Structures are given as structure tokens and as C-alpha cells.
Amino acid sequence: MFYKSTVVRSDNLAISAAVVSVPAILKGCLDKVFAMGKFYENGRIYNNGLLKGKKALLSITTGGPEKNYITAKYGSTDQILHPIQTGILEFVGFSVYRLKYIFPLNALKRMNGKRF
Structure with a gap:
């Protein structure tokens, strides 16, 4: 119940994960915290959800430069993250x-000769 009460008291939630998938420990936490009966039940979903009026942010990190993430081959990052954004948070x-x-910062340093 600790995690549920923490989320309920918060106005904002930020989740940071790798782009390829949600790390197993975060997936386990999400499964436990957002379980049936805790944050949703019998029509209390989406616009009627318990967390209506609260905001969430997905901050996604990658292991390589943007050019390596080829939409035609792997799907867009939006498609990859749709289950988390819509299936958990918006739900x-x-x-x-x-x-x-x-x-990665080393990839950003090389962009347009700019240094960060």
C-alpha cells in the first residue's frame, strides 16, 4: 500500500527507462503498484480513472545516437512505448x-560540432 499512497498523494509521476523495453525491476514494480483493484476497477479507467487530473512523464534513455533507431526496421519509439503510455499510465x-x-551525451557532443 506504500506505493499506492505515494502515487495518490503525488501530482506528477516521472518514469525513466531504456527505449528497448522496461527494465524487469521497473516492470515488476508497475505490475504490483498498478494492479487491478488498486488503481482501476469497474469502469474507473482512462477519463474516469483514479488518477484523473494527475500528470506523468516518460523520460527515455537510449544506448546509441538517434540515427540508430530505424523506424522502418524496429517501429517508432512511440509504438514501442505505447503499452506503457496508454496501457498503464493513461489507463x-x-x-x-x-x-x-x-x-547519450557522447552522441550529442558530435551533433553539429556543438559541445555540451
Whole structure:
């Protein structure tokens, strides 16, 4: 119940994960925290969800530069993350901020000759 009460008291939730998948430990936590009967039940989903009016953010990290993530081959990152954004966060009522992708700093340093 600790995690549920923490999420309920919060106005915002931020989740940071690798782009390819949700790490197993985070997936296990999400499965336990957002289980049936805790945040959703009998029509208390999406716009009627318990967490309606609260916001969530997915901050996505990658292991390589943006050019390595080929939509035609792997699907867009939006498609990859759809189950988390829609199937978990929006499902329980969160309004989800636009996805934010963070590419490695060494890749960013090389972009346009700019240094960070």
C-alpha cells in the first residue's frame, strides 16, 4: 500500500527507462503498484480513472545516437512505448506529457560540432 499512497498523494509521476523495453525491476514494480483493484476497477479507467487530473512523464534513455533507431526496421519509439503510455499510465487516468527521448551525451557532443 506504500506505493499506492505515494502515487495518490503525488501530482506528477516521472518514469525513466531504456527505449528497448522496461527494465524487469521497473516492470515488476508497475505490475504490483498498478494492479487491478488498486488503481482501476469497474469502469474507473482512462477519463474516469483514479488518477484523473494527475500528470506523468516518460523520460527515455537510449544506448546509441538517434540515427540508430530505424523506424522502418524496429517501429517508432512511440509504438514501442505505447503499452506503457496508454496501457498503464493513461489507463489509470494520468494525462501523459509528450515523450522525451534522451540520447547519450557522447552522441550529442558530435551533433553539429556543438559541445555540451
